[in-house]
Amino acid sequence: MSLCEAVGLTKRFGGVTALDGVSLRLEPAAITALIGPNGSGKTTLLNLIGGQARPSVGTVRWRGEDITRWPVHRRCRAGITRTFQVARPFLDMPLLENVRLGILFGAPGDLAAGQCGRARSRHLLEELGLGERADARAGTLSLGDLKRLELAMALATQPALLLVDELLAGQSPSSIQGLLAYLGSLRSRGLAIVLVEHRLQALMRMVDRVVALRQGRIIAEGSPDAVLRDPAVVEAYLGEPAS
Amino acid sequence: MLEAAAGGLMTGALYALLASGFALVLSVARTFNLAHGELIVLGGYVGEYLWRTAGLSPVLAMPFAALPCGALALASRPVLRRVGEPFVLRALVLTFGLSLILQGALQDAFSADHRLIAVPAWEAGVRLLGVRLPAGRLIVAAVSTGLLLGLYLVWTRTFLGKSLRAVSQDREAACLAGISPARVDGIALALGGVLAGASGPLFAAVHTVSPAAGLGPATIAIVLTILAGIGHMGWLLIGGLMLGLAEAMAGWFGGAMWRDLLPLGLLIGLLRWRGGILVSGQDRP
Amino acid sequence: MNTPHPPRPLDAGMRLVGPGAGGLALVAILPLALGLQDHLVYLATMAALLALLAQSWNLPAQAGLISFGHAAFFGVGAYASALLSLRAHASPWLGLLVAAGAAALVGWLAARIAGDLPGPAFSLATLALAEGLRVIALHWTGLTEGAWGLVGIPGLPWPALTGAWSPRGARILDYYAAAASVWVLCLILAWIRRRPFGLALEAIRQAEGRAEALGVNTRQVKRAALILSAAFAGVAGGLHAHLFRWVDPASVFGVHHSVVPLIMAMFGGTGTLLGPVAGAAALYLANELVFHRLAPGAHLWLYGAAIVVVVVALPRGIFGYLQARLERRHEPV
Numbered sequence: 001m002s003l004c005e006a007v008g009l010t011k012r013f014g015g016v017t018a019l020d021g022v023s024l025r026l027e028p029a030a031i032t033a034l035i036g037p038n039g040s041g042k043t044t045l046l047n048l049i050g051g052q053a054r055p056s057v058g059t060v061r062w063r064g065e066d067i068t069r070w071p072v073h074r075r076c077r078a079g080i081t082r083t084f085q086v087a088r089p090f091l092d093m094p095l096l097e098n099v100r101l102g103i104l105f106g107a108p109g110d111l112a113a114g115q116c117g118r119a120r121s122r123h124l125l126e127e128l129g130l131g132e133r134a135d136a137r138a139g140t141l142s143l144g145d146l147k148r149l150e151l152a153m154a155l156a157t158q159p160a161l162l163l164v165d166e167l168l169a170g171q172s173p174s175s176i177q178g179l180l181a182y183l184g185s186l187r188s189r190g191l192a193i194v195l196v197e198h199r200l201q202a203l204m205r206m207v208d209r210v211v212a213l214r215q216g217r218i219i220a221e222g223s224p225d226a227v228l229r230d231p232a233v234v235e236a237y238l239g240e241p242a243s
Numbered sequence: 244m245l246e247a248a249a250g251g252l253m254t255g256a257l258y259a260l261l262a263s264g265f266a267l268v269l270s271v272a273r274t275f276n277l278a279h280g281e282l283i284v285l286g287g288y289v290g291e292y293l294w295r296t297a298g299l300s301p302v303l304a305m306p307f308a309a310l311p312c313g314a315l316a317l318a319s320r321p322v323l324r325r326v327g328e329p330f331v332l333r334a335l336v337l338t339f340g341l342s343l344i345l346q347g348a349l350q351d352a353f354s355a356d357h358r359l360i361a362v363p364a365w366e367a368g369v370r371l372l373g374v375r376l377p378a379g380r381l382i383v384a385a386v387s388t389g390l391l392l393g394l395y396l397v398w399t400r401t402f403l404g405k406s407l408r409a410v411s412q413d414r415e416a417a418c419l420a421g422i423s424p425a426r427v428d429g430i431a432l433a434l435g436g437v438l439a440g441a442s443g444p445l446f447a448a449v450h451t452v453s454p455a456a457g458l459g460p461a462t463i464a465i466v467l468t469i470l471a472g473i474g475h476m477g478w479l480l481i482g483g484l485m486l487g488l489a490e491a492m493a494g495w496f497g498g499a500m501w502r503d504l505l506p507l508g509l510l511i512g513l514l515r516w517r518g519g520i521l522v523s524g525q526d527r528p
Numbered sequence: 529m530n531t532p533h534p535p536r537p538l539d540a541g542m543r544l545v546g547p548g549a550g551g552l553a554l555v556a557i558l559p560l561a562l563g564l565q566d567h568l569v570y571l572a573t574m575a576a577l578l579a580l581l582a583q584s585w586n587l588p589a590q591a592g593l594i595s596f597g598h599a600a601f602f603g604v605g606a607y608a609s610a611l612l613s614l615r616a617h618a619s620p621w622l623g624l625l626v627a628a629g630a631a632a633l634v635g636w637l638a639a640r641i642a643g644d645l646p647g648p649a650f651s652l653a654t655l656a657l658a659e660g661l662r663v664i665a666l667h668w669t670g671l672t673e674g675a676w677g678l679v680g681i682p683g684l685p686w687p688a689l690t691g692a693w694s695p696r697g698a699r700i701l702d703y704y705a706a707a708a709s710v711w712v713l714c715l716i717l718a719w720i721r722r723r724p725f726g727l728a729l730e731a732i733r734q735a736e737g738r739a740e741a742l743g744v745n746t747r748q749v750k751r752a753a754l755i756l757s758a759a760f761a762g763v764a765g766g767l768h769a770h771l772f773r774w775v776d777p778a779s780v781f782g783v784h785h786s787v788v789p790l791i792m793a794m795f796g797g798t799g800t801l802l803g804p805v806a807g808a809a810a811l812y813l814a815n816e817l818v819f820h821r822l823a824p825g826a827h828l829w830l831y832g833a834a835i836v837v838v839v840v841a842l843p844r845g846i847f848g849y850l851q852a853r854l855e856r857r858h859e860p861v
Contacts, residue, residue: 050741051741052737052741071740071745071747072737072740072741073740073741073742073743073744073745073746074745076740076741076742076743077743081741081742082741084738084741088735088737088738089735089738090730090731090734090735090738090739091734092730092734093730093731093734097727100727101727101728101731101739101742101744102742102743104724104727104728105724105728105739105742105743105744105745106742106743107743108743153742154742156742157742157743275648322836322840325840325841326839326840327843329647331647331648332594332647332648332651333839333843335648335651335652336594336651336790336794336835336839337835337836337839337840339596339651339787339790339835340787340790340791340831340832340834340835340836340839341832341835341836342783342787343783343784343787343791343828343831343832344828344829344831344832346783346828347827347828347829348828351823455778455782455783458655458659458783462656462659465652498667499667500663500664500666500667500668503663503667504660504663504664507656507657507659507660507663508656508660510652510653510656511641511642511653511656511657514642514645514649514652514653514656515641515645515653518645518646518649518653519646519649521646521648521649521652
């Protein structure tokens, strides 16, 4: 029984088929990269697993249970958390409160009675290099730091599956190294991670498996080396068949 | 019952007219004018005043009623321009507050009693297709339809209409095409006020007006606008006829309470079905 | 190493007991401070009633639910309490309790039919709900006497006060009933602000989808806010019934009682704890003491100006603006 299983997911709206019969298995302690040109359905797939959208056809299973109809907050409490492509923290609140929300609501059972979650928030922010600005309003952060905050918020909910949508955009090269190393440490703690990214080169060494999408379908799946050399993938990205 | 149904259809044409100004302002200037109903009531009071003092027929009073309402609508423009994001909700709150002022002003100026323009000649019955209808209803329906037709022609055939449509569909593109969205906004607001004011005397001829009577036409305007879709002026008349008919039937079978509850229930239902249209301006959730 | 979070000024970072007791003392002394003059006590009572309504409106507003139909809850409370005392001859105290319950039920209904709608749509749906209830009250004459309204509603029953003080005493006690209700609501709201529920409300207001993705059951939170808000608005309605001794559809279900709490709360500051109370008191007193002398309808100009100022210049209201300025000074770099 896989941790998370997508079976035959299809999503149609407004005459467009964003996803067509996608099936996927996700296991703990593994980083899976989801790649594909714009419009290939990557974010849609995250939406279907995260609960922001319902599939037209297909099911999503979590530890064997059918969660296709589950609302977003229930999935979060069960252990599925995601970040968003356009970082959406609560801009008017301090970073601390942004993260604390996830602790209070996403992982409520983990707080001992009498604890308010502030210490744990601070700890998480420190792990992501934002500790000094814990009391600053989220609206004052740069784009790169907003992405880190997004990650901290997601981690606050103690996920078993983390769906990360475009984390590396706007980050400096050294920052990227740090973040990838951090994701690696999360993996060794048992987290299953799905990364949607455009900047492939930086990822490839960290990643266990790559899934390539095109026009809503999976065109290749396997180890990074194998997938990146797959002619279908090369064609999708470069627009011409590999010689 | 046939009389009731026919009467409902007649009223429906008026409903479409009542909604037209509101729909115009929402489509073009993205402004949700919750004070629209009060503008109609003001037009009704002007019409009633002219009828009482000068014996002027409601139809002839229309231009006189249209003027102050158009002016008032235009006067709201400087305030509306300063409203920040999220615009739709803030403009809604603002016009909600303004509707209260207008109500109060109406109460001070005209007192709280209910008034009606009762034209004796309009009581006369006319036989049409075997159904007896009050002449007044026919006149109101005819004038409403005529005005709506005129509006539709302006909307689709004139340069003004094109500008309005352009701004309604895509403000930036219109700007690039040399149309000033701000100016067009002003025109739309004024036009919306004029339509509201002009429909006032007609409204006052079939329905009593009082300072608090604005909410009824406002509800109808919102319902028809959502029903027709933003920017689709043509559908207003069809929607209006359907609404008028449905109201008449509700009143015939259920009584006055159900007749009055129908537009409200419809509004809630429409908001649940298509409520996103208010925020995005399009049929996307 | 871990620096404590700096206390936020003007906010409930303080312990509740101190300010709570202070507020109660203020409430208690006010009539004495006003020299027990009848007219002034009356003003205070009315201000408290409006403050109660405005403060109740404030709760869902903190989650971004801008209600245009609070008259629905107010009116249901007024009619429930009135009917109970008139038809069932029950004590108005029981009436107030039932008013809260009936209004809470309507609050649940509002959440059910409109809770999931986006901002402007929610507002319009609440408007339709209030108007619908007005229409029902108007036509269901068997229950409500329709447009004639219910008259002869008993006042709040105070233990018999002897001597010349009796009617005045009752009015002073009426004031205490209204003011105490406001005080209780403020305490509850202050308590909520410090709980996860309060954080959830604010998060929903700022980015509902994000909050939901972090585990907040947004539907439930919004529903709870509406029910609690409606209950207190219902109490306000019940008090109104027993203070004015009559209700009719146009007055208690009318748009007036929907617009006014909105304006007062927004003027004072929806994001703050005491903003709505201050806004209600300020606007009501400004009206009674100044504008009303000018013209009977002049208060509408006042309210209209207030809403224009808020929407255009001071979206957070007066208290909110002050609070933001104080926070900016304390903000760590």
